Each structure stands twice: as C-alpha cells, then as structure tokens.
Amino acid sequence: MDYNISHLKELESESIFILREVASQFENPVILFSGGKDSILMTYLAVKAFYPSRVPFPLLHVDTGHNFPETIEFRDDLVKKYGLELKVGSVQKAIDAGVLQEEKGFNASRNSLQTHVLLESLEEGKYDAALGGGRRDEEKARAKERFFSHRDEFGQWDPKNQRPELWNLFNGRKQFGEHFRIFPISNWTELDVWQYLAEEEVPLPSLYFAHERSVITRDGILLADSEYLNKRTEEEPFEEVVRCRTIGDMTCTGVWRSDARTVDDIIKEIATTRMTERGGRADDKRSESSMEDRKKQGYF
Amino acid sequence: MKHDYINSELLRFTTAGSVDDGKSTLIGRLLYDSKSIFQDRYEEMELASKRRGESEVNLAYLTDGLKSEREQGITIDVAYRYFSTPKRKFIIADTPGHIQYTRNMITGASTANVALILVDARNGVVEQTRRHAIIASLLQIPHVVVCINKMDLVDYDEEVYDRIREEFEAFATKLDVHDVQFIPISALKGDNVVHRSKNMPWYGGSTLIYYLETVHIGSDHNLIDCRFPVQMVIRPHNDEFHDYRGYAGRVAGGVLKKGDEVVVLPSGFSSKILKIDTFDGEQEEAFPPMSVTVLLDDDIDVSRGDMIVRPHNQPQVTQDLDVMMCWFDQDKPLQLRGKYTIRQTTQEARCIVRDIRYKMDINTLHRNIEDRKIEMNDIARVVLRTTKPFFVDEYRQNRITGSIILIDEATNNTVGAGMII
Ligand SMILES: Nc1nc2c(ncn2[C@@H]2O[C@H](COP(=O)(O)OP(=O)(O)O)[C@@H](O)[C@H]2O)c(=O)[nH]1
Numbered sequence: 001m002d003y004n005i006s007h008l009k010e011l012e013s014e015s016i017f018i019l020r021e022v023a024s025q026f027e028n029p030v031i032l033f034s035g036g037k038d039s040i041l042m043t044y045l046a047v048k049a050f051y052p053s054r055v056p057f058p059l060l061h062v063d064t065g066h067n068f069p070e071t072i073e074f075r076d077d078l079v080k081k082y083g084l085e086l087k088v089g090s091v092q093k094a095i096d097a098g099v100l101q102e103e104k105g106f107n108a109s110r111n112s113l114q115t116h117v118l119l120e121s122l123e124e125g126k127y128d129a130a131l132g133g134g135r136r137d138e139e140k141a142r143a144k145e146r147f148f149s150h151r152d153e154f155g156q157w158d159p160k161n162q163r164p165e166l167w168n169l170f171n172g173r174k175q176f177g178e179h180f181r182i183f184p185i186s187n188w189t190e191l192d193v194w195q196y197l198a199e200e201e202v203p204l205p206s207l208y209f210a211h212e213r214s215v216i217t218r219d220g221i222l223l224a225d226s227e228y229l230n231k232r233t234e235e236e237p238f239e240e241v242v243r244c245r246t247i248g249d250m251t252c253t254g255v256w257r258s259d260a261r262t263v264d265d266i267i268k269e270i271a272t273t274r275m276t277e278r279g280g281r282a283d284d285k286r287s288e289s290s291m292e293d294r295k296k297q298g299y300f
Numbered sequence: 301m302k303h304d305y306i307n308s309e310l311l312r313f314t315t316a317g318s319v320d321d322g323k324s325t326l327i328g329r330l331l332y333d334s335k336s337i338f339q340d341r342y343e344e345m346e347l348a349s350k351r352r353g354e355s356e357v358n359l360a361y362l363t364d365g366l367k368s369e370r371e372q373g374i375t376i377d378v379a380y381r382y383f384s385t386p387k388r389k390f391i392i393a394d395t396p397g398h399i400q401y402t403r404n405m406i407t408g409a410s411t412a413n414v415a416l417i418l419v420d421a422r423n424g425v426v427e428q429t430r431r432h433a434i435i436a437s438l439l440q441i442p443h444v445v446v447c448i449n450k451m452d453l454v455d456y457d458e459e460v461y462d463r464i465r466e467e468f469e470a471f472a473t474k475l476d477v478h479d480v481q482f483i484p485i486s487a488l489k490g491d492n493v494v495h496r497s498k499n500m501p502w503y504g505g506s507t508l509i510y511y512l513e514t515v516h517i518g519s520d521h522n523l524i525d526c527r528f529p530v531q532m533v534i535r536p537h538n539d540e541f542h543d544y545r546g547y548a549g550r551v552a553g554g555v556l557k558k559g560d561e562v563v564v565l566p567s568g569f570s571s572k573i574l575k576i577d578t579f580d581g582e583q584e585e586a587f588p589p590m591s592v593t594v595l596l597d598d599d600i601d602v603s604r605g606d607m608i609v610r611p612h613n614q615p616q617v618t619q620d621l622d623v624m625m626c627w628f629d630q631d632k633p634l635q636l637r638g639k640y641t642i643r644q645t646t647q648e649a650r651c652i653v654r655d656i657r658y659k660m661d662i663n664t665l666h667r668n669i670e671d672r673k674i675e676m677n678d679i680a681r682v683v684l685r686t687t688k689p690f691f692v693d694e695y696r697q698n699r700i701t702g703s704i705i706l707i708d709e710a711t712n713n714t715v716g717a718g719m720i721i
Binding site (some may be wrong): 002003004005006007008009010011012013014016017018021023024047048049050051052053054066137142144162163164165167168169173174175186188189191192195198199257262 | 303305306307308309310378379380381382384388389391403404406407410411517518521523531532533534535536537540541544548549550552555577578579580587588590591593603604613630638641646658699700703704705707712713714718
C-alpha cells in the first residue's frame with residue numbers, strides 16, 4: 001500500500017497547518033479579505049481548518065468604495081454561509097473625513113489609499129496577525145516571502161529581518177506593537193488554486209467568468225468602464241465578452257477577452273495563455289519593482 | 301475524483317551550486333522547457349538581457365529576486381520557484397551555494413525530497429560540491445541527484461562524466477546518503493534537462509525532468525512510528541456538536557487508524573481513536589503529511605504540545621537533547637550556558653546550552669574540539685537541557701519529530717536549527 005496524497009491535498013494540509021498555528025500562536029488574528037479568489041480560497045481553508053468550530057478570526061475587507069458590486073454581494077453571502085464575522089475599513093470614509101486625498105488624473109486609483117486604511121484598521125482592531133492570500137509565484141518580489149512575515153511597529157517589511165523557516169517550525173514571537181503578515185497559501189500557484197477550486201466546487205464571484213461588459217482600452221489593457229474611471233475623450237467604451245483574472249479596485253483591474261464560462265474552462269485557458277495574472281493590473285505596471293515598494297510600505 | 305490532475309504529486313527539491321556553475325540557467329531551463337514561463341515574464345527577461353547588452357535571452361534572470369539583491373548582483377536568501385508537469389508539481393528551494401550562506405542551504409534542505417547538486421564539468425568535485433553533499437546528508441534529504449553541467453564545454457566527453465562520478469562516489473561513502481544519481485547535462489543548450497541529448501549517446505540514464513517526475517517519494521515520510529503532535533483542541537461549543545472534543549494536528553509519522561489503541565504523552569493515559577475527522581468527512585486512516593482532527597474514546601485532558609502515539613512504539617521522553625546545530629544569528633554567537641526558547645513539533649519550552657562538544661567543518665566533516673566559538677553558519681554538536689520533557693525521535697528516524705529550533709529570548713529571532721542525534 002502506497003501512502004501518497006495528491007499535490008492539492010498536500011497544499012491544503014500545509015495551509016491548514018499554518019492556519020491552526022496562527023490560531024495557536026497569536027491572540028488576535030484577522031483574515032484580509034479582498035474578494036479575489038485567493039482570499040476566498042484562504043477563507044475556505046480556514047473553514048476546513050477549524051471545522052466543526054467556526055473560524056476563530058474575523059474577515060477584514062478594505063472597501064475602496066470602487067469595488068465591483070459583485071464582489072460585495074459575494075462577500076456578504078460568504079460571511080453568511082459560514083457564520084463569519086466581517087469588519088470593513090472604508091477608504092471613502094477616510095476621504096470624507098479629510099484624512100486621505102483622492103489621487104488625480106487618468107490613472108487615479110485608490111490602491112495607495114488602501115494601504116493607509118488597512119494599517120489604520122489593523123491598529124484599531126489591535127490585530128497581531130493579518131492573514132493574506134499572497135502566493136510566491138505571483139511576482140518576483142514574493143519568491144522569498146515567508147509564511148510568517150514579520151512587520152515592525154510601522155507595519156513595514158524589512159527583507160533583512162525575516163526569520164528562517166525550517167521544517168514545520170514557525171516562529172510567531174514578537175515584541176509589543178509588532179505584528180505578522182501570514183501567507184497560508186504561499187506555495188500555491190495560480191493553476192493549483194483553480195484546480196483546487198474546481199475539484200472542491202467552491203462557489204466564486206461571477207466576475208471570474210466570461211460575461212458581457214462595457215470596457216475601454218488603456219496601455220494595451222482592457223479596463224472595466226464605470227463611473228469611477230476617469231476617461232480620456234478618445235477612450236470610447238465598447239462592449240466585449242471578458243472576465244477578470246484578479247479582482248481589485250474597478251479603476252485598475254484589467255479584464256481579459258475570454259469565453260471561459262466554467263472553472264474547467266478557466267484551467268484550460270490558463271494552460272494556454274502565456275500571461276501572468278498580475279500582468280493585467282495597471283498598478284503593477286508602473287515600475288519593475290512596484291510590488292516590492294508597495295510591500296515595504298505595508299500594502300502586503 | 302473528477303480531474304486527472306488530482307493524481308499529481310508534490311515534490312520539493314533544493315538546488316545548490318557554486319557561483320557560475322549554472323544554477324540559475326538550469327532553473328530557467330526547467331521552467332522554460334516545461335512551459336512554466338508566462339509570456340510577459342519572458343518579455344521582461346528579454347528586456348533585462350537587452351539592457352545589459354547580452355545577445356541571447358538569459359534564462360538566469362528568471363530567478364532574480366529582490367531589488368536590492370538585483371543591484372548587488374547576488375542572491376542572498378532562499379527563493380521558492382514553482383513549475384509543474386502533468387505528473388508532478390515541483391517546489392524548488394533555490395539557495396546560494398557559498399559557505400557564508402550555509403544557513404540558507406540548510407533552510408532550503410529542511411523540507412526537500414531531493415537535493416540537486418550542480419557540478420561544473422570543467423572543475424569536477426570541488427569544496428562546494430562536498431559541502432552541498434554534506435548538507436544533504438546532515439539534513440537527511442532522501443534523494444541526491446548530481447547534475448554534471450556544461451558538458452558542451454568538455455565535448456560531451458564520457459570520460460569526464462565517469463571521472464567526476466567516481467570522485468563523488470568515493471567521497472559519498474563517508475556520508476549518510478543512500479540514493480545518488482548522476483546526470484550529464486548542459487543547462488545552456490538543454491541537453492538531458494527536459495529533452496534527451498543527442499550529443500551523449502553513451503549515457504543511458506534518464507533526463508533530469510524524467511528523474512524528478514519518477515523518483516519514488518512515497519516512503520520519504522516515516523510510515524512506521526505513529527506520531528501525532530496535537531496542534532490545537534477543537535471544541536465547537538454549539539448545540540449540534542455539543543460534546544465534540546477533537547485534537548487537530550498534522551500527522552508526523554506512522555499511519556493512524558480508527559480503533560487504534562493510543563497513549564497520550566506526557567500524561568500517559570491510554571485510549572482508543574474514536575474517529576479521524578475532517579471537513580470532508582470521516583477518514584479511515586491518516587498518515588503524513590495529512591492535517592486531521594483526532595477524537596478519542598475517553599474524556600482525557602489533552603492540549604497543544606501533547607503527542608498521541610501507540611503504546612508499544614513511543615518516542616523518547618527526555619529533557620536532555622544531543623543535537624547537531626546550525627547557527628543562524630549574525631549578531632551573537634551561540635552561548636555556552638546560554639538560555640533560549642526551544643521549539644519542537646508543537647511544543648515550546650526554555651532550554652540551556654549545557655555543552656558545546658565540537659565544531660564541525662562543513663567542508664571536511666572534521667571535528668574541531670579546540671575552536672568552539674559557534675558563529676553564523678557554523679555547525680556544532682551541542683547538548684541542551686530543557687525545562688520540560690520533549691517527545692523526540694532521532695532526526696534520522698523522523699525529520700519532523702527529530703528537529704528543533706532555538707529562539708533568542710531578547711530579539712525573538714530564530715537563531716539555531718538542530719537535528720536530534
Ligand atoms: N557553455 C555552457 N555555459 C553554461 C551552462 N550553464 C550555464 N552556463 C553559463 O555559465 C554562466 C553562469 O551561469 P549562471 O546560471 O548564472 O550560474 P549560477 O551562478 O550558478 O546561477 C553563465 O554565463 C551561463 O550562460 C552550460 O551548460 N554550458
């Protein structure tokens with residue numbers, strides 16, 4: 001008898017182990033919920049990890065105010081289905097209160113404002129561990145990320161101050177005021193995520209599947225048209241059958257021409273398209289190291 | 301089971317080589333030839349190559365890391381890379397091979413099924429090759445594959461391959477490595493990496509990718525000695541699961557079955573496995589590396605750090621640990637009589653360093669009993685005394701229950717990694 005489990009089951013088991021370590025080593029963890037498939041997967045794995053107990057941490061969603069309506073609807077359904085607790089940090093509120101200023105110009109996005117609200121919300125909630133859906137295959141700067149990523153009192157990440165992770169031993173000790181970002185799905189690739197979601201039949205937001213939508217073209221990327229998007233006069237919206245590969249703020253999440261209507265279609269599509277999913281994010285295109293820079297500031 | 305890919309397994313391997321042996325090129329080649337590189341990333345690479353005035357696309361850029369390191373032109377940490385074929389998914393722990401990065405190599409090696417050691421065909425077995433083999437042996441990586449690279453620069457000569465192979469084998473007899481394979485390759489040209497080489501008809505073995513896809517990893521875990529370290533207790537406190545009391549954890553050894561007689565350490569109480577539970581329903585058995593929840597027949601007091609084992613196969617219960625320790629702290633050497641926090645499986649306690657027996661030369665295995673100052677990247681045999689009993693196995697028997705880390709109590713940094721002897 002051979003005692004083997006599949007790569008997806010092994011990844012699942014590893015993530016569940018990490019989630020349980022977090023529950024054991026930290027006082028007040030929180031799941032950063034973006035509405036994308038990675039944070040949906042993480043939430044689903046948390047439900048598995050603590051079954052039949054409820055997930056012992058709340059979800060924190062930083063609402064830019066420019067979310068796809070589908071994201072909010074999906075989030076609320078998910079919270080209800082698994083009896084989760086939801087906290088919302090609002091960028092709109094911070095703007096209204098004069099704490100933050102809206103970016104101007106055509107590429108205005110609320111991404112950088114998100115960082116501020118995120119850090120504020122973490123401080124307010126006194127969270128000592130924030131679980132993120134980041135994966136190491138996403139981007140070069142993440143290839144060396146730890147499962148337990150140490151942040152100083154300012155929420156900053158110092159590549160030189162990261163702890164080695166050996167075997168199954170994770171060290172979440174910290175000084176007062178410091179916290180950790182935890183990445184339970186570090187070892188999953190985009191394909192692993194989709195394969196797993198397909199195998200487990202996890203429900204997903206409709207945005208991931210091909211649908212008709214009004215879009216514009218900018219810098220070779222299709223952007224969803226919305227009232228939040230500042231358009232140049234020549235950027236005439238047109239109808240297209242598209243889907244999202246990542247879900248973020250409406251103003252900077254690219255959409256793709258696609259007719260993938262099921263998760264299996266998506267898996268086939270990924271196997272044949274030769275573009276990374278972040279390739280469609282306008283915010284990553286700004287500079288070669290933009291992800292790394294934002295990470296140092298505490299975005300991830 | 302609805303999809304084919306559900307049969308695919310996970311294999312972790314670590315790579316080490318001296319600077320310029322071609323490690324980055326080889327990883328780039330594996331990713332590129334297995335079609336795991338996306339177009340936009342390929343274009344980035346193309347651009348980076350052009351910027352530096354290189355004529356061909358340099359596959360090595362694919363594995364470039366953080367900005368600061370890019371600027372310095374060196375790799376200083378463990379970077380994880382991913383690729384897959386229809387048979388397996390691979391995780392590469394990519395580590396720099398220089399002696400000052402011993403701790404990174406050890407980190408990468410700790411979870412690897414396979415150690416990939418790169419040798420430059422022109423240079424043969426050098427000090428760094430020996431060091432990488434020693435690390436593979438020390439960390440008990442079950443399989444070692446020696447890739448003799450740059451065969452194109454030695455006219456694909458069989459004699460060169462044979463000589464290096466003999467040299468390595470002679471040295472390896474001193475080590476605790478059992479499964480060693482040799483593959484002549486050219487990472488640059490692609491020979492025997494993913495595609496079989498036409499330039500080396502004398503070589504009858506497999507390509508690197510075929511080796512990685514087929515090497516038997518089913519017995520890499522200890523499947524004999526049952527070890528279930530309790531990670532947390534699951535008590536739902538709701539009407540539906542009113543009396544539910546489950547012990548969640550990841551199986552560290554052996555095969556647990558429903559109905560098995562068990563003993564819980566440290567209390568020594570015995571009971572039976574009532575149920576092995578998961579979100580996906582009850583399981584008949586559980587084995588490494590599964591994460592499950594175990595329910596017992598009797599209502600006994602069990603908490604995090606306890607271990608569920610079989611009555612006639614128990615780990616050592618001890619406060620005295622004899623370990624091979626690699627030191628990680630760049631600021632402070634290991635302190636004799638120093639106190640640290642120690643972690644093993646899900647247990648934590650304090651410990652004192654009672655003795656530093658010798659420092660081991662990582663290039664020669666020589667035991668130095670004169671110089672016992674243990675600084676970053678040094679490896680030493682040390683004796684620890686813990687404040688409470690730990691449930692341990694020899695690292696050679698079980699890499700999970702046989703490993704520990706030390707944490708500095710002032711900085712909270714992980715400063716040492718040890719293997720129990
Ligand atoms: N001729 C030849 N050159 C190679 C081969 N593999 C790598 N190189 C070259 O050796 C140099 C160092 O390779 P690189 O992958 O950067 O080495 P690393 O320092 O081990 O990552 C580069 O100029 C490569 O193009 C090979 O198989 N044949």
